[in-house]
Amino acid sequence: MRTKFLNHITDVELDLTKSLDAITTDDFKKIVYDVNRVPERLRTFTKTEKEDFNTYVTAFIDRCKKKGYRTKGNQHKQYSEGTLRKYYQLIDTIALFEKEEGKKVYLNSFxxxxxxxxxxFLTEQYAISTAGRKLKSLKTILTDADRNNKEVDPYFKNIRGFSYETTVVPLSEAEQELIFATPMPNKEMEVAKDWLLILCGTGQRFVDCNALSKDMIKDDVIVVTQKKTGNIAEIPIFDRVRRVIDKYNGFPPKFSDNESTQNVRLNLLIKDVCQECDIDEELEEVKNGKRGRYKKYELITTKTGRKSLATYLYKELRWDAQSCMAITGHKQLENFFIYVGGKNSAITEANKKRVEEINKETIEKRSESLKISP
Structure with missing residues (x-):
C-alpha cells in the first residue's frame, strides 16, 4: 500500500503539464481512488439523494432478523441479539453525532x-476500543448500502475500525466497602457510586445491569436473562446491593434512558467516585493501547464490576468455576480462568486451600475415631 501511494505521488510530481502551485486536492483524491480501485463511475461523485442514515440502519436490522445468515458450512443461523445490538447502538450514536454537528446525517454523508x-466525536465520547467497533459497524452499513446500489460516498472504502487493549482492573472487597462508606460531594456522584456498587455486587455486563428492575428480584435473588448469551443468571443479593435496593426501593435512577449515553456518563463518573475515595494506587497497566503507570481510579470502567465479583467469588469465597460462570455469563472455562487472573495460579491456590481443609477434617475424624476405639 505504501509503495502504491509513493508511486502515485511521484506521477503527480512528474506531471510536466502542471506547476507545483497547480497541484490540487483533486490530484490527491485521484491517488486515493486509484489505490482503492474506485470505479470510474464513482470518481466524479455528486450527492443527489438524501436517504436518512438511521432509517437505512433500521431497515438493515429488520433484514438481518428476517434472513439470518449462512455459515461457512452452509448452515442457516439467526443473528444473535448481541450482534444486532451493535447496530441499534450505532443508531443512538449517529443521533448524538447529529445533535453535536447540528445537521442530519445521510447515507452519502460520509x-x-x-x-x-x-x-x-467517537474518540472523545467513548473508549478507544468502543470507538473502533462503532467505526467497523459504520463501514458494514455503508458497504451493505453500496451493494444495494444506494448512493454512498466512495470514501467509505477508507474507513477502518481499530481496537486497543485496556486492562480491566477489579475492585477488592476492602475498596468496595470504602466506596460504600464514603459520602459523595453531590447527588450525581452519589447515584454513580450506587451504580458502581450494583455493578460490583451483581457481576453483570453493563447492558444487563442497565436493564435491572425491581420485578427481577424473586425469592431473594436477582434473576437476569443475559442479553449477549441468553443465559438466565440467578444472582444472590449481597449486603451492599441490598442496601442500595432498599435506599431506592429498587435500583438507582439513570442519567439517561439512552443506553449508550448512560454508559458514557457512568464511565466518567465512577472514575470520579473512586478518586474521591482515594483509590489512587499506581499500577503498571494498559489504557487505550498504551502501557504506562496509571492511578487505579483512571482504569475504573463499567467493566470493573463484573471482574470484581468474578475474582471475589472464585479467589476469596472459593466458589467452583462453573458456579461463578453461571453468574458472570462466561461460556468458556479457559476464558474465565484468564479473566480472574490466570488458569494455573488460580486453580493451584483454590485447590491448595481446599486440600488443606480436607486434610484438617480427615485428621479430626481420625482422632475422633481413635478415641472411640477400645
Missing part, C-alpha cells in the same frame, strides 16, 4: 471531512 469529524 466523505473524508464527515468521517474525520465522526471519528473525532
Amino acid at each position: 466523505d473524508s471531512k464527515t468521517t474525520d469529524s465522526f471519528e473525532s
Whole structure:
C-alpha cells in the first residue's frame, strides 16, 4: 500500500503539464481512488439523494432478523441479539453525532471531512476500543448500502475500525466497602457510586445491569436473562446491593434512558467516585493501547464490576468455576480462568486451600475415631 501511494505521488510530481502551485486536492483524491480501485463511475461523485442514515440502519436490522445468515458450512443461523445490538447502538450514536454537528446525517454523508469529524466525536465520547467497533459497524452499513446500489460516498472504502487493549482492573472487597462508606460531594456522584456498587455486587455486563428492575428480584435473588448469551443468571443479593435496593426501593435512577449515553456518563463518573475515595494506587497497566503507570481510579470502567465479583467469588469465597460462570455469563472455562487472573495460579491456590481443609477434617475424624476405639 505504501509503495502504491509513493508511486502515485511521484506521477503527480512528474506531471510536466502542471506547476507545483497547480497541484490540487483533486490530484490527491485521484491517488486515493486509484489505490482503492474506485470505479470510474464513482470518481466524479455528486450527492443527489438524501436517504436518512438511521432509517437505512433500521431497515438493515429488520433484514438481518428476517434472513439470518449462512455459515461457512452452509448452515442457516439467526443473528444473535448481541450482534444486532451493535447496530441499534450505532443508531443512538449517529443521533448524538447529529445533535453535536447540528445537521442530519445521510447515507452519502460520509466523505473524508464527515468521517474525520465522526471519528473525532467517537474518540472523545467513548473508549478507544468502543470507538473502533462503532467505526467497523459504520463501514458494514455503508458497504451493505453500496451493494444495494444506494448512493454512498466512495470514501467509505477508507474507513477502518481499530481496537486497543485496556486492562480491566477489579475492585477488592476492602475498596468496595470504602466506596460504600464514603459520602459523595453531590447527588450525581452519589447515584454513580450506587451504580458502581450494583455493578460490583451483581457481576453483570453493563447492558444487563442497565436493564435491572425491581420485578427481577424473586425469592431473594436477582434473576437476569443475559442479553449477549441468553443465559438466565440467578444472582444472590449481597449486603451492599441490598442496601442500595432498599435506599431506592429498587435500583438507582439513570442519567439517561439512552443506553449508550448512560454508559458514557457512568464511565466518567465512577472514575470520579473512586478518586474521591482515594483509590489512587499506581499500577503498571494498559489504557487505550498504551502501557504506562496509571492511578487505579483512571482504569475504573463499567467493566470493573463484573471482574470484581468474578475474582471475589472464585479467589476469596472459593466458589467452583462453573458456579461463578453461571453468574458472570462466561461460556468458556479457559476464558474465565484468564479473566480472574490466570488458569494455573488460580486453580493451584483454590485447590491448595481446599486440600488443606480436607486434610484438617480427615485428621479430626481420625482422632475422633481413635478415641472411640477400645
